[in-house]
Amino acid sequence: GRVAINGESVLLEALPDKVREILQNRSKKLMFFNPDDNAPYGDVIKVMDICRGSGAKNIGIMTK
Numbered sequence: 001g002r003v004a005i006n007g008e009s010v011l012l013e014a015l016p017d018k019v020r021e022i023l024q025n026r027s028k029k030l031m032f033f034n035p036d037d038n039a040p041y042g043d044v045i046k047v048m049d050i051c052r053g054s055g056a057k058n059i060g061i062m063t064k
Contacts, residue, residue, distance in 0.1 A: 003047055015047070019054035029057035037064075 003010050010018050023029050031051055035044045048059055 001043075012047075012050075015050050016054040019051050019056060023055045029055050030060065031056040031058070032060045032062055034062040 003012055003015055005018055005022065019031070023031075033048060033051070035047075051059060
């Protein structure tokens, strides 16, 4: 039930603005995504969709 960017907690409602802010000056609109193994799949997809809709062109999923 928690979303964080670079270790900083972000409210889900604030996520689109935060992602836009971070990506605005980057030439590569790349994000790495590290979902918790116990996170519900639907929640993970929702967060990924928010990031994609906020400017992320490529999303890398980190594995253990």
